[in-house]
Amino acid sequence: MSGEISGNSDNVKQLTHQAVQIDVEQGSKSFGEKQVLKDINLSIEKGQFVAIIGQSGSGKSTFLRLAAGLDELTKGKLLYNQTSLDQSTINVTMMYQDSRLLPWKSVIDNVNLGLETKGEKRAEQVLDAVGLLEHKDKWPAQLSGGQQQRVALARALIHEPSLLLLDEPLSALDAFTRLEMQNLIEEIWSKLGFTTLLVTHDVREAIRLADRIILIEDGSVAMDLEIDHPRPRQLSDTKLVVLEEQILNRIMNGEVDESLKEKLSI
Amino acid sequence: MKETWYEKLQPWIIPFILLISWQLVSTLGIISENLFPSPLSVITSGWQLTASGEIVEHLVASLGRAGVGMLIGGIIGFTFGILNGLSNKSYRFTDTTIQMIRNVPHLALLPLVIVWFGIGETGKVFLVVIGVLFPIYVNTFHGIRNVDPKLVEMGKMYNLKGWKLFKNILLPGALPSIFVGVRYALGVMWLTLIIAETIPTQVGIGYLATNAREFMQTDIIILSIVIYALLGKLADLIARIGEKKLLTWNESYK
Ligand SMILES: Nc1ncnc2c1ncn2[C@@H]1O[C@H](COP(=O)(O)OP(=O)(O)OP(=O)(O)O)[C@@H](O)[C@H]1O
Ligand SMILES: [Mg+2]
Numbered sequence: 001m002s003g004e005i006s007g008n009s010d011n012v013k014q015l016t017h018q019a020v021q022i023d024v025e026q027g028s029k030s031f032g033e034k035q036v037l038k039d040i041n042l043s044i045e046k047g048q049f050v051a052i053i054g055q056s057g058s059g060k061s062t063f064l065r066l067a068a069g070l071d072e073l074t075k076g077k078l079l080y081n082q083t084s085l086d087q088s089t090i091n092v093t094m095m096y097q098d099s100r101l102l103p104w105k106s107v108i109d110n111v112n113l114g115l116e117t118k119g120e121k122r123a124e125q126v127l128d129a130v131g132l133l134e135h136k137d138k139w140p141a142q143l144s145g146g147q148q149q150r151v152a153l154a155r156a157l158i159h160e161p162s163l164l165l166l167d168e169p170l171s172a173l174d175a176f177t178r179l180e181m182q183n184l185i186e187e188i189w190s191k192l193g194f195t196t197l198l199v200t201h202d203v204r205e206a207i208r209l210a211d212r213i214i215l216i217e218d219g220s221v222a223m224d225l226e227i228d229h230p231r232p233r234q235l236s237d238t239k240l241v242v243l244e245e246q247i248l249n250r251i252m253n254g255e256v257d258e259s260l261k262e263k264l265s266i
Numbered sequence: 267m268k269e270t271w272y273e274k275l276q277p278w279i280i281p282f283i284l285l286i287s288w289q290l291v292s293t294l295g296i297i298s299e300n301l302f303p304s305p306l307s308v309i310t311s312g313w314q315l316t317a318s319g320e321i322v323e324h325l326v327a328s329l330g331r332a333g334v335g336m337l338i339g340g341i342i343g344f345t346f347g348i349l350n351g352l353s354n355k356s357y358r359f360t361d362t363t364i365q366m367i368r369n370v371p372h373l374a375l376l377p378l379v380i381v382w383f384g385i386g387e388t389g390k391v392f393l394v395v396i397g398v399l400f401p402i403y404v405n406t407f408h409g410i411r412n413v414d415p416k417l418v419e420m421g422k423m424y425n426l427k428g429w430k431l432f433k434n435i436l437l438p439g440a441l442p443s444i445f446v447g448v449r450y451a452l453g454v455m456w457l458t459l460i461i462a463e464t465i466p467t468q469v470g471i472g473y474l475a476t477n478a479r480e481f482m483q484t485d486i487i488i489l490s491i492v493i494y495a496l497l498g499k500l501a502d503l504i505a506r507i508g509e510k511k512l513l514t515w516n517e518s519y520k
Contacts, residue, residue, distance in 0.1 A: 068423060093423065100420040104438040104515040113434065114424030139515045159424065 018078050019046040019195045020090045020162040022067060027076035029062055036062050038219040049189060049196045051206035054216035060199040064165045067197060068092050093156035095169040099148035101140040108136040112152045126154045130184065146177035157188065166198040170205065182208060186231065203247050207240055208233050215251065223250060303485035308492065311485045313372050328469040331387065335394025340451065343399040348407025366402060372396040372459050380465055390462040397458035398451040405447025409440030442516055445509045452505055456498045
């Protein structure tokens with residue numbers, strides 16, 4: 001079923017663009033009385049792959065919507081490339097837990113959605129990169145969940161993102177398809193180098209993919225961890241196993257393990 | 267799950283028996299042929315009217331009234347449905363008024379319509395307009411309002427605004443619901459037409475029936491009922507085909 005994953009990602013190499021740096025300065029977000037994000041200070045480097053983890057309702061999706069420019073901070077600033085406040089100056093694309101494909105458009109028309117100049121050729125290349133070229137004329141409903149997410153990825157890529165936002169895009173997939181998608185995302189990211197924010201509930205997924213893991217608790221950054229481990233990563237690697245355990249303990253007990261970084265020497 | 271020929275035939279057995287009994291009841295003279303003409307005599311008079319070309323004239327007149335009424339009412343209902351679906355301002359301004367008018371049973375307007383418009387074409391078309399307007403309005407409105415907000419947010423993310431957002435996401439999303447409205451409106455359209463054509467007139471299927479009543483031609487009366495039924499069926503069929511064509515993506519869900 002999902003065996004045809006290994007698409008030809010060389011095809012998307014020419015989707016070059018400028019990765020973006022994001023700085024949040026004393027960012028707070030409230031919905032009415034309810035404060036969802038409190039005094040966030042973050043600097044995300046160009047091309048960095050950042051995983052955001054945290055309990056349900058902690059404000060992860062809210063943070064992504066802010067980064068996408070779909071919503072605005074109540075207080076503080078969110079800057080692109082240290083100067084611009086305007087999201088339209090950069091290319092942001094987003095993937096969600098559900099594929100959000102338009103059921104009334106064919107796969108290839110979904111990929112081409114919103115492009116000023118529709119390039120059939122380019123859409124085909126991007127579809128090839130995610131391994132779905134042969135399905136280009138089907139309706140989304142005719143694809144499996146994993147295939148639909150790959151179309152959504154293709155749609156996000158064709159816009160040449162300088163910032164790719166991923167809101168639990170793999171959490172609805174079965175374990176095997178999820179692994180394949182993780183590989184695909186990592187491969188494309190390392191080729192294109194866009195800045196990536198990935199929200200996930202899966203600590204292993206975060207460890208496998210991210211340069212940096214941020215834990216959000218009650219709207220604040222509770223942990224900010226760089227993972228400087230060579231790729232591709234083997235989750236069976238002792239260091240990573242220990243790291244996973246530490247992070248899980250941190251989430252469950254709420255204890256700050258000061259010696260964490262030391263122990264791992266990362 | 268393939269049906270055998272016998273299973274396919276089953277639903278038609280009772281109608282067939284009924285038709286045969288009707289024919290027998292008439293030919294054996296159990297009920298007077300004048301009150302309850304046999305299927306054969308209905309078909310015969312239908313054939314005569316067709317051969318003389320008279321029926322075409324009546325059909326054209328009725329279809330014209332239905333079509334013009336449907337078109338005008340449809341456009342008005344569609345326009346307000348879209349406007350009120352998209353804009354809260356427009357909704358607050360017009361919806362209550364439209365709902366108020368909707369609560370008046372439009373067929374009860376018949377005597378008033380005759381007083382207002384006389385017995386010409388305008389009154390008949392007017393009734394059809396009023397009848398079809400609301401189902402189309404309501405379903406278009408709900409169609410637009412019920413488009414998945416997640417898809418709309420996705421569209422905005424990909425730079426779809428204004429007309430593009432409407433064309434790519436809102437309208438196609440509302441289309442299944444709009445079709446429900448159209449098919450419902452077609453039913454209302456025929457019903458309204460039947461009532462409207464009781465307003466004295468010189469041409470149309472309704473004229474055929476009222477005129478036949480004067481001369482006790484029960485076969486023609488039954489014939490016009492059958493024609494109304496066939497026209498209704500035909501309109502629904504055309505709507506279904508249109509639906510299938512435009513909503514192939516929807517079919518693939520099933
Ligand atoms: N538009 C909104 N209006 C009011 N409250 C909102 C809105 N969006 C989010 N919230 C609230 O903000 C809080 C954080 O929501 P958010 O969706 O960011 O959580 P999350 O971390 O993504 O959770 P999950 O892991 O379940 O997806 C929740 O309590 C939610 O109810
Ligand atoms: Mg969320």
